Amino acid sequence: MNKQQRALVIGGSLGGLFAANMLHALGWHVEVFERVGDDLATRGAGIGTHDELFSVMRRLGIAVDASIGVEVRERVCLDHAGKVLLEVALPQMMTAWARIYRPLKDLLPAAHYHFGMNLDRVEEDADGITAMFSDGSSARGELLIAADGIRSSVRSQVLPQAQPRYAGYIAWRGVVDESAVSPQTHAAIFDRYAFGLPIGEMMLAYPVPGRDNDVRPGHRSYNFVWYRPCDFAKKLPRLATDASGHCHGVSIPPQLITLGVVAEMRAEAKALLAPQIYEIVERAPQPFFQAIFDLESPRITIGRVVLLGDAAFVARPHVGMGVTKAALDAQCLAQSLAAAPGDLFAALEQYDRERRLFGTRVVARSRRLGAYIEAQLKPPELRTAEECDQRPEIVLREIGAKLANIDELAAPA
Numbered sequence: 001m002n003k004q005q006r007a008l009v010i011g012g013s014l015g016g017l018f019a020a021n022m023l024h025a026l027g028w029h030v031e032v033f034e035r036v037g038d039d040l041a042t043r044g045a046g047i048g049t050h051d052e053l054f055s056v057m058r059r060l061g062i063a064v065d066a067s068i069g070v071e072v073r074e075r076v077c078l079d080h081a082g083k084v085l086l087e088v089a090l091p092q093m094m095t096a097w098a099r100i101y102r103p104l105k106d107l108l109p110a111a112h113y114h115f116g117m118n119l120d121r122v123e124e125d126a127d128g129i130t131a132m133f134s135d136g137s138s139a140r141g142e143l144l145i146a147a148d149g150i151r152s153s154v155r156s157q158v159l160p161q162a163q164p165r166y167a168g169y170i171a172w173r174g175v176v177d178e179s180a181v182s183p184q185t186h187a188a189i190f191d192r193y194a195f196g197l198p199i200g201e202m203m204l205a206y207p208v209p210g211r212d213n214d215v216r217p218g219h220r221s222y223n224f225v226w227y228r229p230c231d232f233a234k235k236l237p238r239l240a241t242d243a244s245g246h247c248h249g250v251s252i253p254p255q256l257i258t259l260g261v262v263a264e265m266r267a268e269a270k271a272l273l274a275p276q277i278y279e280i281v282e283r284a285p286q287p288f289f290q291a292i293f294d295l296e297s298p299r300i301t302i303g304r305v306v307l308l309g310d311a312a313f314v315a316r317p318h319v320g321m322g323v324t325k326a327a328l329d330a331q332c333l334a335q336s337l338a339a340a341p342g343d344l345f346a347a348l349e350q351y352d353r354e355r356r357l358f359g360t361r362v363v364a365r366s367r368r369l370g371a372y373i374e375a376q377l378k379p380p381e382l383r384t385a386e387e388c389d390q391r392p393e394i395v396l397r398e399i400g401a402k403l404a405n406i407d408e409l410a411a412p413a
C-alpha cells in the first residue's frame with residue numbers, strides 16, 4: 001500500500017480550509033497551522049459571491065441553501081441628493097465571511113487544525129519540506145501550501161520579489177443592524193445593491209447576513225464599502241495614527257481609529273453621498289478602513305511550495321472574487337494532484353499554469369475597474385480616457401459581475 005502523502009497548510013482562513021478539505025477528501029494527511037490563537041469566525045465582513053464558490057462548497061459536501069446569504073435582485077445608483085440615476089436588474093448572493101468559514105472549519109477533523117502556530121520559515125530537501133514555527137516546533141510533509149494571505153511569510157521567503165502594490169486608495173467599511181435602519185432608507189435601498197459614485201470614488205452598500213449569520217428579515221445587516229483615493233505618504237499615516245500618536249502603518253485596528261478621523265469621513269459622506277447611503281455610514285457603530293493593495297506572483301509553485309488564495313494573487317475587491325478564487329485554486333490543486341498520481345511535480349506544474357493565468361487576468365481586470373479611483377492621485381491632464389470613465393452604466397454592470405459572464409476570465413489560454 002502506498003504511504004499516505006502529507007500536506008502542511010500554512011494559514012487556516014478560507015483559502016487554507018478549502019485546500020485542507022479538498023486534499024483530505026483526496027486521501028492526503030493534512031495539517032493546518034494558523035497563527036491566530038482562536039476561532040476566526042468573529043472576523044466580520046460582507047462579501048459578494050459567485051456561483052463557482054457554491055459549486056466548490058457543494059463538491060465538499062457542504063449544504064448550500066437559502067441560509068447561505070441574502071439575495072439582492074437589482075442594483076441602484078443614487079446621486080448625492082438621493083435621486084435614482086440608474087437601476088439594473090442583476091441578481092447576486094451576498095454573504096458574510098463567517099458564513100463560509102464556519103462549515104469549512106467544522107468539516108475538517110479538529111485534530112488536523114492547529115491554532116496559535118506562527119510559521120517562521122520553511123526548509124526543503126529532496127524528500128520533503130519542513131515548516132518551522134515560532135514556538136520551536138516543526139512539521140514535515142511532501143507538500144506545503146502557503147495560504148497565509150497577502151503578507152505571506154512563506155512567499156516572502158521563497159519569492160521575495162513578489163510584493164503587494166498599493167492601489168492608491170482605501171476602502172472605508174462598516175455594517176449596521178437591519179433594526180437600526182430607518183423605515184425610509186429601508187424602503188429605498190435595503191433589498192438592493194446601492195451605488196454612489198462621487199467623482200473619483202466608489203461607494204457600494206448591500207445587505208448581508210446579520211449576527212450569527214441570521215438571514216431572516218429584520219435580523220440582517222447592511223454593509224458598505226467606500227473606495228476613496230488616499231495618498232500613501234501624505235494622508236494614510238494620519239488616518240492610521242491612534243490617539244496616543246502611534247502610527248500603525250497601513251492597517252490600524254478599528255477601535256483605535258480616532259474619533260476625529262471617523263467624524264471627518266462621516267462629514268465627507270454627508271456632503272458627497274445620497275442621504276439614504278449616508279444614513280448607513282452615520283449609523284455604522286465602528287467604521288474602519290483597509291488600504292487596497294494588489295499582488296501578482298511570477299510563479300505560484302516553487303519546489304514543494306504551493307501559493308494559494310491571497311498569498312498567490314490579490315485582485316482589488318471590485319471583482320468580489322477573493323474567496324471564490326481561493327476556492328477555485330484549492331479545487332484546481334486537488335484535481336491536478338488526482339490527475340497525476342505519483343508525480344507531484346507534474347501536478348504542481350499543471351496548477352501553476354492554470355491558476356497563474358487566472359490570477360494574472362483577474363488582477364488585470366480589477367485594476368481596470370479601479371483605474372479611475374487610482375488616477376485621482378495624478379494631475380488631470382495625465383489621466384487617460386479609461387481613467388476618467390466612471391459612467392454608472394459601466395460600473396453597475398461590471399462590479400462583481402458573474403464569473404461566467406466575464407469573457408476575459410473564461411477564455412482559454
Ligand SMILES: Cc1cc2nc3c(=O)[nH]c(=O)nc-3n(C[C@H](O)[C@H](O)[C@H](O)COP(=O)(O)OP(=O)(O)OC[C@H]3O[C@@H](n4cnc5c(N)ncnc54)[C@H](O)[C@@H]3O)c2cc1C
Nearest residue numbers: 011013014015035047048119148149309310317320322323
Ligand atoms: C475591502 C475588501 C473587500 C472584499 N470583498 C470581497 C468580496 O466581496 N468577495 C470576496 O470573495 N472577497 C472579498 N475580499 C477578499 C477576501 O477577503 C480574501 O480574498 C480572502 O479572505 C482570502 O483568503 P485567504 O485564506 O487566501 O487569505 P486570508 O484570509 O488573508 O488568510 C490568511 C491566514 O493566514 C494566517 N497567517 C498569516 N501569516 C501566518 C504565519 N506566518 N503562520 C501561520 N498563519 C499565518 C492569517 O492569520 C490568516 O488567518 C475583499 C477584501 C477586501 C480588502
